[in-house]
Amino acid sequence: MECLGPKCAELLLQWLRDRAAEGSGGPSPGGEGDRDRGRTVQGMLWSSVPYNDEAPAIRSEAELEGAFEHLEYAVFRRFENQLTRAERARLDNTIRNVLYKIERYAARLPGPEGPEVERRRRLIQEAVAEAREKAERLRLQARRADLKLAQLDSLSPEGFEEFVAELFEAIGYEVDRVGGTGDEGADLRVTRNGLRGVVQCKYHKKGVVGSPELQKFLGTIHHTGCHKGFFVTTRTFSLAAERFASDHPIELVDGPRLVELVREAMGPGATKEPEPAWF
Incomplete structure (x- = not known):
């Protein structure tokens, strides 16, 4: 998860001060309350972990959030950019792989957590299907235009x-x-x-x-x-x-x-x- 701007830098600096104070055994400059705040900030800054495409499964909530971030980026790149055939195939495989791993992870969750994760997954899956249908329609229109291009002198x-x-x-x-x-x-x-x-x-x-x-x-x-x-x-x-x-x-x-x-x-x-x- 990317954090930008002076506010993020301030939070990161406070967390580093807290860690240094813990290592030296002395109190942090802001006291115990600031130390607790630093721990909270750490959790906010690193609430997800980078998605590992080679990993066989998602094992934690942090990995799940990383998988969702990776999936959303892959979907955006796949359908909002001009790509080669090899790039399209590679991203299609990535999208299928992440959707499958999220589905398996949701099935293992207890209580209402599983259905909520599955709901998020289905929303992205439906968006992928809609984007794929639009991309195919535009591709066919482009092919028709390409065929007519060579025939313009007779149109x-x-x-x-x-x-x-x-x-x-x-x-x-x-x-x-x-x-x-x-x-x-x-x-x-x-x-x-x-x-x-x-x-x-x-x-x-x-x-x-x-x-x-x-x-x-x-x-x-x-x-x-x-x-x-x-x-x-x-x-x-x-x-x-x-x-x-x-x-x-x-x-x-x-x-x-x-x-x-x-x-x-x-x-x-x-x-x-x-x-x-x-x-």
Whole structure:
């Protein structure tokens, strides 16, 4: 368990003074009450022990707390980070192993303690199942986006919009398709971690996107009350358009950037295909 800040340092220093006083046989600077306080602080600072993956079983409450801390960290790292296939497999094994050991430990506890430990274990197990289902859904969306990436030169504008929607979903956004008549330049609305964004999809086979289109899009961002806008195209942007976007909440996504986003969604270890011929 990690303890940070000046308060922790003060408590640790007091505990060290108490231990030194006990070794010399003399009273601690603060008296008997401070010595008892030091013992209490020691218990607070080291209420768990590091989890040992090689140990066959959990043997104490301190080891149990260490196992829960290790499990929560492993779950976070497994489902909130971009990992290689080997890293994912290693963390999956760790999660299964810790859950099994906690289940065995809970079964040996007397009275109401066992059911409480099992309740904590089940909550984490359910969170793992939910995170795994979400990760698999995003993985499939990323694969569909990757397949469409090589076919963009043959997509219709509607197909391109669908591709962009799947791509934003694959990188963690919630997507609402609002394109069509009266869309006011907003083809998609996206949200992630409190950020509200609007996406305009422009399927261009020739030419560049200039600043007049971005000026109009800025009005859409303000009108929809969004924090940011994403202007997505298969082509490139003019220098004037790039300068305009740098001064406003607009992210430009051109052909090469689309490839980068698909690779990001696929994760480490994805096969690097030749870049599409349309840029």
